Amino acid sequence: MQPFALERYFSKYEFSTKHILSASDCESLTMQELLSMADEESQSLWNSLKLSYTETLGHPLLLTEIAKLYRAIPPSQVLVAAPEELIFMAMQSLLSKGDHVIVTTPAYQSLHEIATSIGCLVDRWELHPTVDGWTLNLQFLADHVTDKTKLILVNFPHNPTGHHISSEEQRDIIQIARKHNVPLFSDEMYRGAEYRTADRLPPFADEYERGISLWGLSKSFALPGLRIGWLVSKNADFLAKCSRLRDYLTICNSAPGEILGLIALRQREQILQRTRTIIVKNLDIASKFFARHSEFFSWLKPKAGSVAFPILRKNTPIEEFCRNLIERSSLLITPGSLFQYPGNHFRIGIGRIDFPESLAILEASL
Ligand SMILES: Cc1ncc(COP(=O)(O)O)c(C=O)c1O
Known part of the structure; x- marks a missing residue:
């Protein structure tokens, strides 16, 4: 079996990077x-x-x-x-x-x-x-x-x-x-x-x-x-x-x-409602962010769930873009190549409550 590329990547960076903009899970309950x-x-x-x-x-x-x-x-x-x-x-x-x-x-x-x-x-x-x-x-x-x-x-x-x-x-x-x-x-x-x-x-x-x-x-x-x-x-x-x-x-x-x-x-109703509230709020923030930066990204609006897979519209390869964010801003996003998908896609997660702050770090880095 080939190594699980996404899990290897998270294993390396999830607990050593300060801001996680790519998690697929939703803000964990205590x-x-x-x-x-x-x-x-x-x-x-x-x-x-x-x-x-x-x-x-x-x-x-x-x-x-x-x-x-x-x-x-x-x-x-x-x-x-x-x-x-x-x-x-x-x-x-x-x-x-x-x-x-x-x-x-x-x-x-x-x-x-x-x-x-x-x-x-x-x-x-x-x-x-x-x-x-x-x-x-x-x-x-x-x-x-x-x-x-x-x-x-x-x-x-x-x-x-x-x-x-x-x-x-x-x-x-x-x-x-x-x-x-x-x-x-x-x-x-x-x-x-x-x-x-x-x-x-x-x-x-x-x-x-x-x-x-x-x-x-x-x-x-x-x-x-x-x-x-x-x-x-x-x-x-x-x-x-x-x-x-x-x-x-x-x-x-x-x-x-x-x-x-x-x-x-x-x-379940209470917990799922909490998740939906977080996601819907973050989705709105994400939509505005990607509208503001359409020269950098194509948003590819998601329809459900806690992740999205936009495209970086620059010549920089997505792996390099992600690596720079980790090294310079301690911000984790996931290159689409880890999903064996061509093009300059990257995955972001919209389920965390610190999503606005993480997105602001991405914005500052642009
Ligand atoms: C589509 C999909 N299926 C299954 C799983 C596995 O779930 P877990 O990590 O809780 O085992 C994941 C985790 O990210 C997933 O995204």
């Missing part, structure tokens, strides 16, 4: 903020929590709470683990050498890298920049999916572009997958971070019988440090395969993470 939201039952679970091993699939109360996020998923069709671990287990369970896979790109690297490392034939379904933002050509999917295709992978709201699809596009994607009876893995990590709740799509796992949905607490729930995510699927064999793999990975979730996750899920 322990105190989260505990102050606990209802009576979860507070009591927290107070009496024994730091033992936990159940392989996840705490039963947590599974019940997660199932409520879906229209047609019972707790028995949920598997809880760290989001990135779930991607790894899902790909290892679903794919074999020679399988054909289609994946939206640019992408969070594990969505294509694990398939590539297994020896799959990976077709990249590219999003394209236009003057109005990003577009996805559904005809590409219709033209490339065949009876040999073993998996379609999508990710909306999308990292790194902030693109989002409409419910009509979602319906059309499902129709194409269904026609060929292909499983569809939908990375919905940025669900809940739509700018308008009306833009929130139903999870693919609810809409498509072969749909697998991934969500978790790392982005819109503002709790990446808990390392809690979940996969939902109507395919019991698939979930069982993932669980068997898990015995060689984390075995089970951290006991505190599960109870803190339960507290968060029970207060």
Whole structure:
């Protein structure tokens, strides 16, 4: 497997750079903020929590709470683990050498890298920049999916572009997958971070019988440090395969993470509203900034989620631009080349409360 370029970059700079303008997560809640939201039952679970091993699939109360996020998923069709671990287990369970896979790109690297490392034939379904933002050509999917295709992978709201699809596009994607009876893995990590709740799509796992949905607490729930995510699927064999793999990975979730996750899920509306408020405010600031500096950047307005992928309109290569910002201003933005995407794109994150200050540093450096 190739090194995970984005994670290596963050590992090097995230904790040594003062201003982070590129985080994909949203302003993390503090322990105190989260505990102050606990209802009576979860507070009591927290107070009496024994730091033992936990159940392989996840705490039963947590599974019940997660199932409520879906229209047609019972707790028995949920598997809880760290989001990135779930991607790894899902790909290892679903794919074999020679399988054909289609994946939206640019992408969070594990969505294509694990398939590539297994020896799959990976077709990249590219999003394209236009003057109005990003577009996805559904005809590409219709033209490339065949009876040999073993998996379609999508990710909306999308990292790194902030693109989002409409419910009509979602319906059309499902129709194409269904026609060929292909499983569809939908990375919905940025669900809940739509700018308008009306833009929130139903999870693919609810809409498509072969749909697998991934969500978790790392982005819109503002709790990446808990390392809690979940996969939902109507395919019991698939979930069982993932669980068997898990015995060689984390075995089970951290006991505190599960109870803190339960507290968060029970207060989901409050937490998601907080995230939306931060993002919408930052989006407005970002739109004005990019309008002021259109000679430097093309904004490519995002539609949902906590990231955007504008273009630097200068001859300076984006890696050099980013390196200069780190060295001279201690400001972290991510070059688009880490997503193996051509052009001078870079990723910014709009989920942090210090976004205006970080953006002001970028402005001063121009
Ligand atoms: C699209 C996408 N999927 C999955 C993940 C993995 O989430 P986590 O880092 O919480 O494991 C990320 C993290 O950035 C992501 O952007």
